[in-house]
Structure formats: structure tokens, C-alpha cells
Amino acid sequence: MNLRLNFATAPQTNNRPFVAGSLLGGAAALIALVLLANAAYSSWRSQRTLRAETSALEAQIRTSGVQQQRLAVYFRGEQTQRTLERSEFLNSLIDERSFPWTKIFTDLEQTLPPGVRVLSISPKLNSGRAEVTLQVGAQTGASEVQFLKAMENSKVFSGLVVKDIKQAKESGQAAGAQDAFLIDLTVWYST
Numbered sequence: 669m670n671l672r673l674n675f676a677t678a679p680q681t682n683n684r685p686f687v688a689g690s691l692l693g694g695a696a697a698l699i700a701l702v703l704l705a706n707a708a709y710s711s712w713r714s715q716r717t718l719r720a721e722t723s724a725l726e727a728q729i730r731t732s733g734v735q736q737q738r739l740a741v742y743f744r745g746e747q748t749q750r751t752l753e754r755s756e757f758l759n760s761l762i763d764e765r766s767f768p769w770t771k772i773f774t775d776l777e778q779t780l781p782p783g784v785r786v787l788s789i790s791p792k793l794n795s796g797r798a799e800v801t802l803q804v805g806a807q808t809g810a811s812e813v814q815f816l817k818a819m820e821n822s823k824v825f826s827g828l829v830v831k832d833i834k835q836a837k838e839s840g841q842a843a844g845a846q847d848a849f850l851i852d853l854t855v856w857y858s859t
Contacts, residue, residue, distance in 0.1 A: 806847060833852075
């Protein structure tokens with residue numbers, strides 16, 4: 669005969685559901701840990717390539733910066749400055765030689781009304797266009813107005829800017845002695 673006697677003061681409790689739940693929760697936590705560790709490792713591997721590329725680009729930027737500083741020092745040098753000034757002078761001479769002097773005088777001749785004459789002309793090439801500074805003498809106020817209207821309506825001259833209009837007698841200039849008015853202006857000339 670088999671008798672089961674319980675000498676404990678409290679009855680024995682069944683811990684199986686707690687142990688089963690703990691094991692299930694631990695297994696879920698272990699799976700989550702493995703998944704998160706895998707995601708962290710793959711993220712670290714992909715960023716390792718980016719970090720290598722970033723460091724290579726930063727090294728290239730540093731090298732370019734050093735090279736730029738060397739070039740800046742070179743171009744600020746005395747010999748280089750002399751060479752640049754000389755090339756600018758030679759380029760200005762070439763530009764003056766290539767300026768269409770005969771064409772501008774032909775166009776001015778067609779634009780000038782009677783009683784108006786050109787006293788000085790100074791072209792300057794600016795962004796592929798010719799900026800022409802003129803000093804013109806006019807015998808009468810009517811010829812002055814007629815000249816300014818002709819310049820505004822001209823197809824080859826544009827952007828008329830009158831800098832100064834003065835009476836020749838007040839200015840005391842001998843060159844414009846026969847002119848009543850002296851006009852200083854700037855126009856764009858398109859060939």
C-alpha cells in the first residue's frame with residue numbers, strides 16, 4: 669500500500685506555468701537579442717564602407733587644401749604678378765587691334781546729324797561687347813537733341829548714358845570753341 673503523506677505546513681504549489689512562461693519569455697528575448705545583434709552587425713558593416721569613403725574624401729580635401737595654399741602663394745609671387753600684368757597689357761593691345769574702327773566710324777557717320785561732331789572716342793571691350801565713351805560737340809541745342817534721339821533709335825548703339833552736358837563757353841575748352849554744347853556719353857556698340 670502506498671500512502672501519500674504531506675508533512676508540510678503549506679500545501680505544495682505548482683510552479684510549472686511560471687517556469688514554462690519564464691522559458692518562453694527567455695526564448696523570445698534570446699531570439700530578439702540574436703535578431704538585434706545581427707541587425708547591428710550588418711549596419712556596422714555597411715557603415716564601415718561609408719566611413720572608409722568619408723575618410724578618403726577628407727584626406728583628398730586636406731591634400732587639395734594644401735595644394736591650393738601652395739598655388740595661392742605661387743600666384744601672389746612677384747614674378748607671377750609681373751607675368752599677369754604683362755599678359756593683361758598684351759591682351760588689351762590685341763583687343764584694341766581687333767576693334768572694328770572703320771565700322772564704328774561708318775556707323776557714327778550715319779548716326780550724326782548736321783552740326784554735331786565727335787571730339788573724342790574711347791572704346792573698351794567688356795564681356796564681349798564694346799563700351800564706347802564719346803565726347804561730342806553740338807553747334808545748337810536742336811542738333812544736340814537730334815543727336816541724342818538718333819543714338820537712342822540706332823540699331824548698333826544701345827544703352828545710352830549721358831554723363832554730362834555743358835555749354836562750351838562756360839567750360840572754356842578751346843577744342844569745342846565752335847560748339848555750343850559738349851556732351852559726354854557712354855553707349856554699347858554691337859558689331
